[in-house]
Amino acid sequence: MFLEIDQLSKSFGGLQALDRVSFQVQMGAIQALIGPNGAGKTTCFNLISGVLPPSAGSIRLLGREISGLPPHQIARLGLARTFQNIQLFGGMTVLENVLVGQHIHLHGNLLATLLNLPAIRRQERRSIAYVRELLDFVGLADKESWSADSLAYGEQRRLEIARALALQPRLLLLDEPAAGMNPRETEDLMALIASIQERDITVLLIEHDMNLVMNISKSIVVFDQGRVIAQGPPRAIRQNPQVIEAYLGKEEDADDV
Amino acid sequence: MTEYFLHIAIISALHIILALSLNLIIGYCGQVSLGHAAFYGLGAYTSALAAIHWQASFFLTLPLAGVVAALFGLGLGIPTLRLRDDYLAIVTLGFGIIVDLILLNLEVTGGPDGLVRIPPPQLAGVDFRNKFMYLLLVALVVAFTLGLIYRLVHSRHGRALKAIRDHEMTARVMGINAAAYKISIFTLAAGLAGLAGALYAHYITFINPESFGLHTSILVLTMVVLGGMGSILGSVVGAGVLTILPELFRRFADYQDLAYGAMLIALLIWRPQGLLGTGKISQKFSLAKNRAKKGN
Numbered sequence: 001m002f003l004e005i006d007q008l009s010k011s012f013g014g015l016q017a018l019d020r021v022s023f024q025v026q027m028g029a030i031q032a033l034i035g036p037n038g039a040g041k042t043t044c045f046n047l048i049s050g051v052l053p054p055s056a057g058s059i060r061l062l063g064r065e066i067s068g069l070p071p072h073q074i075a076r077l078g079l080a081r082t083f084q085n086i087q088l089f090g091g092m093t094v095l096e097n098v099l100v101g102q103h104i105h106l107h108g109n110l111l112a113t114l115l116n117l118p119a120i121r122r123q124e125r126r127s128i129a130y131v132r133e134l135l136d137f138v139g140l141a142d143k144e145s146w147s148a149d150s151l152a153y154g155e156q157r158r159l160e161i162a163r164a165l166a167l168q169p170r171l172l173l174l175d176e177p178a179a180g181m182n183p184r185e186t187e188d189l190m191a192l193i194a195s196i197q198e199r200d201i202t203v204l205l206i207e208h209d210m211n212l213v214m215n216i217s218k219s220i221v222v223f224d225q226g227r228v229i230a231q232g233p234p235r236a237i238r239q240n241p242q243v244i245e246a247y248l249g250k251e252e253d254a255d256d257v
Numbered sequence: 258m259t260e261y262f263l264h265i266a267i268i269s270a271l272h273i274i275l276a277l278s279l280n281l282i283i284g285y286c287g288q289v290s291l292g293h294a295a296f297y298g299l300g301a302y303t304s305a306l307a308a309i310h311w312q313a314s315f316f317l318t319l320p321l322a323g324v325v326a327a328l329f330g331l332g333l334g335i336p337t338l339r340l341r342d343d344y345l346a347i348v349t350l351g352f353g354i355i356v357d358l359i360l361l362n363l364e365v366t367g368g369p370d371g372l373v374r375i376p377p378p379q380l381a382g383v384d385f386r387n388k389f390m391y392l393l394l395v396a397l398v399v400a401f402t403l404g405l406i407y408r409l410v411h412s413r414h415g416r417a418l419k420a421i422r423d424h425e426m427t428a429r430v431m432g433i434n435a436a437a438y439k440i441s442i443f444t445l446a447a448g449l450a451g452l453a454g455a456l457y458a459h460y461i462t463f464i465n466p467e468s469f470g471l472h473t474s475i476l477v478l479t480m481v482v483l484g485g486m487g488s489i490l491g492s493v494v495g496a497g498v499l500t501i502l503p504e505l506f507r508r509f510a511d512y513q514d515l516a517y518g519a520m521l522i523a524l525l526i527w528r529p530q531g532l533l534g535t536g537k538i539s540q541k542f543s544l545a546k547n548r549a550k551k552g553n
Binding site: 071116127 | 404408
């Protein structure tokens with residue numbers, strides 16, 4: 001299995017944010033995590049990417065245990081992610097932001113860099129060419145010298161995706177990529193995610209836009225109050241009574257109001 | 258009169274090395290250090306002691322001073338660079354005070370009297386007591402520092418540093434080992450300050466702890482902020498201006514610290530990016546951003 005989450009738990013003091021969560025992701029798939037706000041989806045992403053250490057449980061990427069590793073090591077194993085609240089390097093240009101994503105693929109120690117050896121210069125040129133391709137791929141080619149925080153909202157989201165792709169990851173975590181986008185931007189985003197999959201990158205995404213989720217994911221995992229309450233293909237999830245209850249509440253509740 | 262101008266030029270050049278190295282820590286890595294003068298002092302004393310006790314050549318004691326100061330930087334950096342910014346400021350402040358106290362109280366450092374009769378550098382019959390020759394020597398080290406920092410910040414390492422400064426956790430998620438970078442930069446900056454210290458000691462030929470205390474740390478910090486955090490040229494200009502201005506206002510020497518403090522506050526309020534900063538670079542330290550944060 002490509003990614004295996006097993007009995008994963010995380011508590012913040014007395015709050016159980018994730019409670020023995022287990023699910024799997026198949027290689028090459030687009031899989032979605034859905035659920036009400038506060039259900040633990042982003043916490044799950046934070047544990048997988050090493051931003052937070054888990055309280056218990058295991059995360060295996062291609063059979064290798066990664067839970068508890070620092071984020072920079074997990075990145076080197078082929079994982080990249082974006083953030084719900086966009087986190088670009090605001091003091092850097094669009095091109096530089098994406099170049100940061102290439103960091104793990106660039107070599108050369110401090111001395112070689114300081115001497116600016118030809119190999120370093122060649123590598124840098126190759127890297128810039130590759131990054132320009134990525135910017136073209138996400139539709140930001142003409143804005144490479146702009147400062148990252150001067151971009152429009154939807155563009156910032158796409159820049160974050162380009163930066164994550166520059167890591168050349170095997171697994172890409174997208175945290176609410178369509179948040180704040182208008183329907184046209186969401187449409188473009190869907191096409192973008194589909195073409196990311198064509199690059200042999202497995203995509204795991206958190207998303208509230210059900211149209212997007214139902215259209216592009218092969219499989220959906222539903223979170224509620226820190227637990228996984230359902231998983232399966234979109235059609236099954238749509239009709240699952242527990243999922244409907246989590247989203248819409250019970251009928252009796254509705255009567256009380 | 259020429260002698261006097263040469264003297265000012267030499268001191269400016271030393272300040273440029275100090276400001277550039279501190280700028281690496283503050284402007285490029287986003288970490289606060291309030292004890293930079295301690296590394297300057299460690300370099301000065303290391304080189305002076307080696308020259309006095311072992312009659313070692315300046316061209317050996319200079320790199321030695323850099324290495325010793327760098328080792329102290331490494332020793333301080335490893336445990337402290339995991340701390341949040343405000344704690345780091347306190348720890349580096351404390352370190353500066355401790356080094357100052359040790360220099361004041363050890364016998365080998367000559368206590369408050371310091372060290373005297375530090376030999377000027379000697380090399381193949383060149384007389385470095387000639388201020389012009391000494392200025393050339395210092396200029397060489399300035400050029401070395403400038404080249405090193407320029408290359409560094411315009412490489413993938415420089416991008417990694419700026420990423421750490423802008424968003425440390427995001428940088429780590431991008432595969433950047435933030436702790437290793439911060440420690441390396443702190444060590445490098447300490448080493449450069451150590452070189453400046455050695456150059457100072459063998460120029461003045463007489464040193465005491467007074468030159469390496471909090472006053473100097475704040476002075477260098479002011480140079481960096483005035484010139485612009487994260488701007489190489491800014492550090493050069495900041496160091497130049499704050500070396501020359503006090504000379505013009507000699508009569509008000511007693512009020513220097515007051516003036517630096519006032520200048521720092523005024524800059525952070527009205528021009529946080531400094532004279533030559535690009536504006537976005539010092540958001541981390543600007544009041545406006547903190548206000549925005551609270552608004553969220």
